Amino acid sequence: MHPIARVLRTARTAVLAGRVYASYRVLRAVDRFRGADPKARDYSALNERNAWLIYRNAVTLRGLMIKLAQVIGTRSDVFPPEYVKILSQCHDAVPARSWAEILPVLEAELGAKAGEAFAQIEQTPVASASLAQVHRATLKTGESVAVKIQYPDIEDLVRTDLANTERLCRVYERFDPQPLALMPLVQEMQKHLALELDFRREVESGERISELFRDDPAVRVPKVYHDLSGGRVITMEFLGGMKPNDKAALVAAGIDPQDVVQELMRIYTTMILARGFFQADPHPGNIFVNPHRTADGRVIPRFVLLDFGLSKELPDGFGYGLFNLMFALMTTNEGAMVRAFIELGFETKTGDTGSLLALAKAMNRRSRGGQFRGEFTDEVTEDLFNTIRENPVVKVPSDFVLVGRAFSLLSGIAHTLGGQANVLNAMAPGSADTGRRAE
């Protein structure tokens, strides 16, 4: 990317952040000046305006901005509905690149003309997201496939955004009197995005996840056509379905949204805690739900998992440590939470475990006043990060952040569906076998 373009990109991001922040501050200042309570104001119009502003910037700037918008678009429990509604379009409805822009990538990767590789390929994509867009096609043998093609300039955009993020972190660490150690997280993100851009790795990860769920009919991963795939293109079986946060569609198909929430939690706890390898990007654009009628007439959800670019292998023992933390949280056992924090690699500034205990107590305090319900409430992951900020916890293991993000995305889906997952049930003996037993 040209240096001037890079500076402009950085400036545009900074101006956007400033505009959104200032728009709220100004209104609050006006209210206070008039003697009105700023909390009583209806911000929906401003929220909508700002959400569109972010959306427009995200689709123009692309790269990490789309990733950020995707997260906001999932967190209906944290962000106002106007933001969620508008930015959720970034999951799979980012304005697409033209066929003329995309075709050279496809043909370079396949080493053949599109017309030679496929019987037919649609020039209008069926989905487009942060790094790539997907076109429907038909193989010469007649199978219907999805062809995922990377944007031509995405690598450059991502590199620039990461450099900007690193700069912002350095500024933050210099000026915050008690900064969180964010640099390891940025470095982790740099590593992940580099991996995400290599579609060969994505194919390997998808096949690994498919193998993990070989005996579980609740989960399906599209089959990949290796001879029509490469570093920037993946050709895979075309599978459809409903979005997991489309409550109306789920209900219309006879699926209980609560079953979707509970099953997703089971699938992710199986991957994260028991298998130590997981698809770390469970936003609604990466999961499809289909109805399945069992022998006794019940309708249960079946899932298609997509996009394994951000998949993560967890270190040996991490799943057990995380299980202990989640179990202790769900059973209101603060002492066990502190030990689990230490086991997972959390560190306090002074080495004193007092802040970890405070963290555990704060998390428990918010989980329904200490009254156990075994539910993964919407607030839990958010509380964790808020409390970490309030306490001098200086080291948060980077794996924990990625796992926390995955659970945040899942709790966002749960919130949209109006359900809550029972984590203890999802982790319970025999739970990984639930998909098969549901038959």
Next chain:
Amino acid sequence: MSQAAALHPSRLEFSLEELLASPKLDTPLIAGGVRCHGGFDGGGHYVSPRTLWRNPAVKAWQEQHLATSPTPLVEIPKDAVPPHLPSVAQAKLLLKEGVREPMVRTLTEIAIIEGFGATIRELPVPPLSSFIREDVGGTALNHLTGGLFEAHARDEAGWGEEGGHKQMWEAARDLALSKPKVPGDILMAIMGRRGNGARAGRALPQFKEEVERVLGFMTNVLIVEVFAASTFQWAEDVLSDPEVSDAPKDAADMVRNIRADESPHVEYLRTALSEISARTLIGEDGSAHNGHEVVQGLIGRSLKAVMHQRGAARREQIHASIRASAKGIVKDVEDLIRRFDELETPWQPPARYAA
């Protein structure tokens, strides 16, 4: 006589706070640096948590039941309890050979499964009057959601800054085996434990599902608690042996403490099930059912299922664990498995529980 019983020897109604109250302790129980529940009185005797009122309460409800009902307290037949697999001799063989992983795995699984006992507090209990015809005032049954389930849950998974049985079993493991590495696939082994391949049919179709769930859950938990007696004895025998345990006294004491805590669980569950046995249950269509027959039917069905789940699958899991961990430790792994199998305690389910 306990402090509470001395004050109110004949009470049958207790508040939630009372059933969760612990006796005064002289010294807390700290194991391997972990603060656990319970502790020691002035005489150095272990005192279980949350038993200040719970123990005398259960005793009073039992006496009340025996005085007013012709049915005895529910018993789980001792001959239905299978011996622990691995046996004491099998576990000691592996430890003496330096193959520790199967033992680490077994103790960790016990800890995790004990911890899941906390889910009892989540059990939705429909209004008792909706399925029991007679009065239930002054019974254990009437206190299930009023403290008994909650106390049970706190005992199993811990509460606040105190560890429960999950943490106590982990402490016993860490003491005896010097904080061993827990196998990375332990959770997959537990979460992926195969069910029977299909949803179990209704055991009590004459009742509403939530009634069946409560009765079935309580029966299963009682059976698990009674079966656990053989696990306690096994663990105590293995972990107290200085030849194979790095902390024979402390580790075995920890198991004894857990065992002491489990006694109130068995007693309140059998009391509540006995109280149900002595009453008339109301079916979904309003029909009347003999409580004794319903409870005995459930016990028989659950025993049969639990007894036949054990054995072959468990043996296979242990063999796999030996094969995965003994390589490089013993010369001939298959020979070790053969010697291991020879030490298994033979057992057949009683003929009346034949599949």
